[in-house]
Amino acid sequence: MICPACQKDTTRVSDSRLVGAGTSIRRRRVCKNCGHRFSTVESVELLRAQVRKRNGSLQPFDREKLLGGLRAACKRRPIPEQTLRAIIAAVERDLTRIHSLASASGTLPEINSQDIGDLVLSHLKSVDPVAYVLFASVYQGFSSVEEFERALGDAKRVSSAPA
Ligand SMILES: [Zn+2]
Structure with a gap:
């Protein structure tokens, strides 16, 4: 995952937890280069039709x-x-x-x-x-x-x- 602050590929996951009745996972990430902290959410891809x-x-x-x-x-x-x-x-x-x-x-x-x-x-x-x-x-x-x-x-x- 590219750091949204410095654009370097130097981020690592510091914490993961299930959200939304277990259908999503939220990951806290921190950039080793600039120290920027951010989160990502990963969800099951729903069929859209x-x-x-x-x-x-x-x-x-x-x-x-x-x-x-x-x-x-x-x-x-x-x-x-x-x-x-x-x-x-x-x-x-x-x-x-x-x-x-x-x-x-x-x-x-x-x-x-x-x-x-x-x-x-x-x-x-x-x-x-x-x-x-x-x-x-x-x-x-x-x-x-x-x-x-x-x-x-x-x-x-x-x-x-x-x-
Ligand atoms: Zn960074």
């Missing part, structure tokens, strides 16, 4: 909201919170890869909400087949009982498949 909803409206991507939807769909299933968070993290990683979200133009990339739902499902399927169906019924909005039963049948085949 616009989500196109089924009804055509656009909303900023909100991982907490997505996690809330997944949590609600899985509330009767024995899935640890940590696993749900890991699924969301995997979905964000997939989205970043698919959409190369580093947008040079300055406008936020646009993601279809259906794509996000499909990614959640692809990760959920191997974790808990019943939760997979519950989430699918919410996010794909099954239009018929047959459609729902077909998904349930798929999930049962996955869960009864020999390991």
Whole structure:
């Protein structure tokens, strides 16, 4: 890290601590050349994108909201919170890869909400087949009982498949 006062690469970290519910780390730094003290904050890089909803409206991507939807769909299933968070993290990683979200133009990339739902499902399927169906019924909005039963049948085949 370059010293903002003397522009020399002679700074060292004197203290580090977690801030913001553990999602950021603040480092106190001191310059050995000029003695200048300053701080830096390192945070998890959030996925920044616009989500196109089924009804055509656009909303900023909100991982907490997505996690809330997944949590609600899985509330009767024995899935640890940590696993749900890991699924969301995997979905964000997939989205970043698919959409190369580093947008040079300055406008936020646009993601279809259906794509996000499909990614959640692809990760959920191997974790808990019943939760997979519950989430699918919410996010794909099954239009018929047959459609729902077909998904349930798929999930049962996955869960009864020999390991
Ligand atoms: Zn300095």
